[in-house]
Amino acid sequence: MSKLGSADNRLKVAIVGAGPSGFYAADALINSELKVEVNLLEKLCAPYGLVRTGVAPDHPLIKKSIEKFALMAEPEEFNYFGNVSVGEDITIDDLKETHHAVIVTMGAETDRKLGIPGEDLKGSHTATEFVAWYNGHPEYREREFDLSHETAVIIGQGNVAADVARILSKTVDELKFTDISQHALDVLETSKVKNIYIVGRRGPAQGAMTSKELKEFGELWDCDTFVDPEEVILNKASEDELADRNGRAKRKIYELFCDYAQPKKPHKARQFPWTKPYVKPRQCHIQFLRSPVELKGNKKLEKVIFEKNALSGDPFKQSARGTGELEELDAGLLFRSIGYRGVPLDGVPFHDAWGVIPNEKGRVTKDDVVVPQLYTAGWIKRGPSGIIGTNKACANETIAELMQDIEKLDNKKEKLGNKKIHEILDAKKVRYINFIEWEVIDKHEVENGKPKGKPREKFTYTDEMLGLLT
Numbered sequence: 365m366s367k368l369g370s371a372d373n374r375l376k377v378a379i380v381g382a383g384p385s386g387f388y389a390a391d392a393l394i395n396s397e398l399k400v401e402v403n404l405l406e407k408l409c410a411p412y413g414l415v416r417t418g419v420a421p422d423h424p425l426i427k428k429s430i431e432k433f434a435l436m437a438e439p440e441e442f443n444y445f446g447n448v449s450v451g452e453d454i455t456i457d458d459l460k461e462t463h464h465a466v467i468v469t470m471g472a473e474t475d476r477k478l479g480i481p482g483e484d485l486k487g488s489h490t491a492t493e494f495v496a497w498y499n500g501h502p503e504y505r506e507r508e509f510d511l512s513h514e515t516a517v518i519i520g521q522g523n524v525a526a527d528v529a530r531i532l533s534k535t536v537d538e539l540k541f542t543d544i545s546q547h548a549l550d551v552l553e554t555s556k557v558k559n560i561y562i563v564g565r566r567g568p569a570q571g572a573m574t575s576k577e578l579k580e581f582g583e584l585w586d587c588d589t590f591v592d593p594e595e596v597i598l599n600k601a602s603e604d605e606l607a608d609r610n611g612r613a614k615r616k617i618y619e620l621f622c623d624y625a626q627p628k629k630p631h632k633a634r635q636f637p638w639t640k641p642y643v644k645p646r647q648c649h650i651q652f653l654r655s656p657v658e659l660k661g662n663k664k665l666e667k668v669i670f671e672k673n674a675l676s677g678d679p680f681k682q683s684a685r686g687t688g689e690l691e692e693l694d695a696g697l698l699f700r701s702i703g704y705r706g707v708p709l710d711g712v713p714f715h716d717a718w719g720v721i722p723n724e725k726g727r728v729t730k731d732d733v734v735v736p737q738l739y740t741a742g743w744i745k746r747g748p749s750g751i752i753g754t755n756k757a758c759a760n761e762t763i764a765e766l767m768q769d770i771e772k773l774d775n776k777k778e779k780l781g782n783k784k785i786h787e788i789l790d791a792k793k794v795r796y797i798n799f800i801e802w803e804v805i806d807k808h809e810v811e812n813g814k815p816k817g818k819p820r821e822k823f824t825y826t827d828e829m830l831g832l833l834t
């Protein structure tokens with residue numbers, strides 16, 4: 365065989381999962397010095413992972429990265445296989461057989477559990493389900509959220525919790541020109557939710573939201589945000605954290621919490637009579653130092669029991685410990701938003717406790733030994749943290765390791781790459797789509813959004829998408 369990565373013996377790489385890390389990995393390979401063939405396989409018809417099905421609809425600028433990813437799909441070395449479930453339609457062994465390397469970039473699809481009694485009561489949901497539902501993810505299209513209760517609770521204070529709280533707090537008028545799915549907007553229009561609690565187990569110096577997201581709670585049309593002034597009083601270790609030179613970002617967040625703890629000035633009337641102060645009908649309450657210990661209800665959630673916490677430990681290592689003091693809150697809806705979690709894929713080692721694929725800088729390992737041919741990038745490699753751009757450095761690190769391994773990759777027999785993928789999928793009668801077909805679907809979505817003033821109206825059923833293609 366000629367040299368691997370030469371024009372007549374391209375390096376053939378399959379990538380599983382078309383989220384940001386999948387695209388960044390493909391782009392790094394295509395822009396390497398080697399001649400490559402990259403085959404990107406995705407379970408859904410639509411590419412872009414959480415940029416499409418996770419990023420909040422009212423954050424259109426973050427979604428702009430889609431334009432960069434679409435450009436990455438243009439080179440002739442890039443092949444897209446949408447609507448293909450790796451593990452069902454084609455196996456990891458099939459991909460290993462037909463490629464020199466396989467990179468798993470399937471993200472973190474599920475959520476962490478609280479592990480408390482009543483967690484599975486009706487009305488108790490994961491944030492990931494709600495986010496996927498309002499973003500039109502086909503697998504979550506039929507989920508139902510009962511918004512008939514006045515009080516909703518969100519556990520966790522990261523940016524996902526912020527997204528969920530904002531979507532519950534906003535009016536339909538604030539959302540209707542975004543790409544939020546119509547079915548979700550219709551349900552939100554009937555929402556009776558007016559008290560939204562965003563509850564953290566630690567204090568205001570440890571909030572996981574970023575300041576930009578937290579600031580948005582002061583800009584909601586019909587919802588005021590409150591923090592109890594007693595709860596922004598810090599212990600010594602938290603003061604030290606904020607005073608530390610690495611504490612700048614957290615200090616900014618803490619200051620915003622303090623702003624929300626100030627008495628509210630009357631709002632200007634938004635309608636006649638203009639002189640009457642306007643009272644916003646919804647309220648967000650950001651609360652600290654509480655952990656849910658039980659969800660109660662007769663078949664459906666009625667009450668959340670919290671235990672008050674105290675912090676202990678050195679600065680930056682403080683953990684929350686229960687004090688034994690309990691508190692009850694009547695609520696009909698709860699979202700746990702305590703972090704995403706990866707799911708295992710047949711044929712790929714998995715670290716169950718961490719919810720990631722064990723790896724060394726992207727080289728997949730099993731029992732600390734590198735598994736040849738298998739690589740990983742993105743949230744399934746490092747856990748669910750960081751912004752979209754974080755995945756670029758993560759994918760680049762993986763590709764750099766792969767490049768170092770090039771001499772070790774099997775170059776004894778020809779790898780058939782995408783030719784063989786087509787053969788396997790055709791034999792199984794899988795209706796997979798290529799990138800040109802995705803672009804047809806994409807154009808229809810954009811067209812369907814225009815009459816409503818939306819950037820797009822997403823198709824939320826796979827059959828609808830496939831029905832557009834001949």
Ligand code: NAP
Pocket residue numbers: 419423478519520521522523524525527564565566570571572573577655701702703704748749750751
């Ligand atoms: P996250 O930032 O890790 O936040 C998780 C939250 O859950 C933290 O407040 C954490 O508190 C809490 N938590 C964890 N375990 C808990 C438990 N057992 N009981 C109670 N609370 C618990 O996760 P995320 O919000 O899912 O976001 C994931 C990543 O996506 C983050 O990097 C985030 O910034 C990013 N993201 C960004 C945007 C954006 O840029 N607009 C939007 C969405 C998501 P502790 O601090 O005490 O652990």
